[in-house]
Amino acid sequence: MTGPVLAVDQGTSGTKALVVCPERGVIGTGFTPVRTRPLPGGLVEADPRELYGSVVAAGRAALADAAEPVVAVGLANQGETVLAWDPATGEPLTDALVWQDRRAASVCEELAPHAPELTRISGLPLDPYFAAPKMAWIRRRATGAGVVTTSDSWLVHRLTGAFVTDAATAGRTGLLDLDTTTWSARALDLYGLGGERLPHVVDCDTPVGTTTAFGPPLPLTGLLVDQQAALLAQRVTEPGTAKCTYGTGAFLLAPTGSVPRRGDSGLVACVAWRLAGRTDYCLDGQVFTAASAVRWLTGLGVISGPGDLDTVGGAVPDAGGVTFVPALAGLAAPWWRGDARGSLTGLGLDTGPGQLVRALCEGIAAQVAELAGAAAADLGTPLGTLRVDGGLTRSALLMQTQADLLQRPVEVSALPDATALGAAAVARLGHSPGLAVRDAVPDGKPSAVYEPRISADQAEARMERFRAAVATVLDGGRDATAGPRPTGPGAGA
Structure with missing residues (x-):
């Protein structure tokens, strides 16, 4: 049995670090917040130095809390956040473009004729959410210097000097050949990135170097993108099972085994992990705004924070006819319409905070239910119980709403930090x-x-109301009876 390990989860709103002991569980914790900068036009940036500083601070805090040595370090990352940086000095050359950033929409528009081919290669639709369009935007509009990578490669370089990324994170770029888990020369050429120096793609359980950032020299022996880390920690590894993490966004992943499953439902086919040379795959569906939608409602003064969801929403019996499509950063899977904006319909003079809270919970839960239905369609079999984790799972109202609309049991993880625990694994x-x-x-x-x-x-009646509202959003306010625009990978790219 190995000794304790330090697991670091570098996320959108902060970095969480845990010291995890095989026998005693979590024995030390640390957290450092980070600030993202939402800007007009769908731009979302972060200071790379703040991201790295939060990793070091959270890791040191967890080690101090545990007050005993660890044998290794694991790192989980945001996945689609990118920056340019100088490999000689390690200094960032741009801000980090956060996964929510939409500035690369122009790149996707130019590449629209190649969308089917890119999806076939990588399993990913052509959308600014993923890393490759952002990387291409940086090269066209910001700088041609240094290297341009996902944030994990920069963090690992700062920690150890290595120039690597794990197979699951590489699979979030749109540049990885899904079948071979190697960089695709064709995809690189299409994005105009053919001459780039890219990090070496490694297994998720590969020792990549030694870091002294947390004090004594420690080997960095595990790398995994955030949602796949949570999938692993939840023991959701067999086809027919699924997990959803409710964080800044909500992310549903369903394993497909050792073969990628490219469906036509609009879900992403991607690498779950590559361990000891074996690659496992999963289907992935995204809701761009979950906790961020709660923060939006908080900013309006409707509630004082996530802790109010149950008390305020529980004060009324239902949403009172209000339907909320919380597409505050666009719609992801299965629609892939980043230009969509949120809508609130059915408002009346009797609409109060309780109805708005319930409508928000129904809007988040309905999107996750759509993702589960799409995964079942691609797999050819219904999903069983949904395992869930993340901060918003503390809301009994949201979780009950999820079970109601899904018509399946929802199991809330007793592990409050599943992503970090996956990094520990x-x-x-x-x-x-x-x-x-x-x-x-x-x-x-x-x-x-x-x-x-x-x-x-x-449940179906509620889902139909939500689908009608989404159709209206997708049609730019036209009558929903006209039918939604085409969906699926590449649609609307």
């Missing part, structure tokens, strides 16, 4: 070759299970 696997995956991940039971409380007919 790959760090343990990298430090101890031969350790079985099942022995590296937590064996946690759910803290709560929500069963549907409404009938299938009632």
Whole structure:
């Protein structure tokens, strides 16, 4: 049995670090917030130095809290956040373009004729959410100097001097050949990135170097993109199962085994992880605004924070006819319409904070239910229980709404920091070759299970109202009976 490991989850709103012991669980924690800068026109930036500083601060805080040595470090990252940086000095040459940033829409418009080919190569639709369009935008509009990569490669270089990315994070760029898990020369050429120096793609459980950033020299032995880290920590590894993480956005992942499943539902086919040379794949669906929509409602003064969802929403019996499409940063899977904007319909003089809160919970839950339906269609079989994690799972109202609209049980993870625990798992696997995956991940039971409380007919009626509202949004306000625009990978690119 290995000793404790330090797991660092560098996320959108902050960096969480845990010291995880195989026998005793979490024995130390640290957290450092980071600031993103939403700007007009759908731009979202962050200071790379602040991202790195938060990794060091959170990691040191967790080690101080544990007050005992660790044997290795694991790192989880945001996935689609990119920057240019100088490989000689490690200094950033641009701000970090956060995954929510939409400035690369012009790149996607130019490449629209090649959208089907790019999706076939990478499994990803052509959308500014992913890393490759942002990387191309930086090269066209910001700087041609240095290297341009996802944020994990820069963080790892600052920590160890290595120039690598893990296979799952590389799979979030749009530049990786999904079948071979190697960089695609064709995709690079289409994006105008053919001459770029790219990081070496490594297994998620590979020792990549040694860092002294946290004090004593420690090997960095595990790398994994955030949502796949949560998938691993939740023990969701078999086809027919799924997990959803409710953070800044909401992200549903469903494993497909050792073969990528390219469907036509609008979901992303991507690498789940590559461990000891074996690649596993998953389907991935995204809701761009979950906790960020709650923050938006908080900023309007409707609630004082996420803790009010249950008290305010629970004060009324239903949404009072209000339908909320919380597309505050566009619609992701399965629609892929980054130009869409949110809508609130059915408002009346009797509409109060409670109805708005319930409508928001229904809007988030309805999008996740659509993702689950799309995954079932691609897999050819219904999904079973949905396992969930993330901060918003503390809301009983949202979780009950999710179970109602999904018409499936929803199991809330007892692990409050699943992403960091997934990073701990790959760090343990990298430090101890031969350790079985099942022995590296937590064996946690759910803290709560929500069963549907409404009938299938009632759930379908609510979903139909939501779909009609989405159709109106997609049609730019025209009558929803005209039907939605085409959806799926490449649609609207």
